[in-house]
Amino acid sequence: SGHPEAPRNAETLLQKMIALSETGHEVGPSEETWCTVMNTWVNSDRSEAIERVTKILDLMEHLSKCGREVKLSTIPYSIYIKAWEREAQKRRGRHKQECGDMILQAVGRMQSRGIDPTPEIYNSILTALREISAINAVFYFLELEQRYRRREVQLATRTFNIGMDAIAGLNRPDSEEKASNVLNRMYEYSENDKSVSPSRYTFNIILKILSRSNSNDAAAKADDLLREMDDMPSVSPDSFSYGTCIIAWGRSKERNKFERVVELMNRFVGALEREKVNQTNGISVFNSVLSVCYHNSSFEFKAAARETADIAMQKLLKTKGIQPDITTYSSYFKILQGDVPADDALVKDVFARCMDGGFVTKEI
Secondary structure, three states: OOOOOHHHHHHHHHHHHHHHHHOOOOOOOOHHHHHHHHHHHHOOOOOOHHHHHHHHHHHHHHHHHOOOOOOOOOHHHHHHHHHHHHHHOOOOHHHHHHHHHHHHHHHHHHHOOOOOOOHHHHHHHHHHHHHHOHHHHHHHHHHHHHHHHOOOOOOOHHHHHHHHHHHHHHOOOOHHHHHHHHHHHHHHHHOOOHHHOOOHHHHHHHHHHHHHOOOOOHHHHHHHHHHHHHHOOOOOOOHHHHHHHHHHHHHOOOOOHHHHHHHHHHHHHHHHHOOOOOOOOOHHHHHHHHHHHHOOOOOOOHHHHHHHHHHHHHHHHHOOOOOOOHHHHHHHHHHHOOOOOOOOHHHHHHHHHHHHOOOOOOOO
8 A cells, every 4th residue: 555654554453463362362463464564664655664664573573482473484584674775775874884784683683583594585685785885795795605605504596696796786897707706606506506507697797797898808708608698508698688798899999899799689680580589678689789889980980880770770670579669769860860861761761660650759
């Protein structure tokens, strides 16, 4: 409910249920009921939400300790972690860091009551820490990984992905190297533990880092990684994979980079035709090509950029199941600005389709 009094009303009902159970008239509220009330507070915009969620968890722990019918699992603690993550979004500086400290204390609270944290709990903590401070999330992830190597905790693929995402968030020159090292360790771990096998998202994180990198070999590395994904039986590239690899080539200084961009676009279309990649968000690949063309308008690359933009539009119009959007049209016409012959048939066709689709803006 979006009603402003919903969390307060929910907690009042919870208190009535507890009171009835104390008199023996009713069975006490289930864990699901407790968690529902906590979630009602978390999902509200009330300033006292974190205070109320903490109070409810405190009461659950107290009643459980007293032998009452309150069973504790990891679920209320995951909600508690989420509450502190939401609270951190409202705070700044030292106060934001304090939220991270409270999140980390959740593990201690669980263990003191004999509840072993699950991979999902560690994922929740890492996700929250990443929102607060990427470096803190990286340190916590590396600590978890050391404990995983000693077989003290169980982790999952998503745990490693969140850690790699935090490494990417640092945006440092060595981010790609560190993330690739994590990937290599995942290969090693997965020989005995399939629950930490690399996923498509694992590779996409590294591709994202490479697409932002100024390294001379970033594009070549991205291409190699994409081919590695394509050769794996368990992982295949998606639209994001191809798009980020295209962006990586667009940022490179290689003279043949537009040839590589077109080759990647054709590989994507071929994968579509063979049904090796889903059409979902397929337009983003073509938009990545056009973005590369627009951002390479220097004299050295202008002609190649214009030619590649035309090739991309022709290929897109022939590709089944993918339609241009407003970003496609806007990018294409920006590339052509001041450089369009009056009798250009392709441009006329594209503009006619733009009008038919209702995408014509003042800028276009």
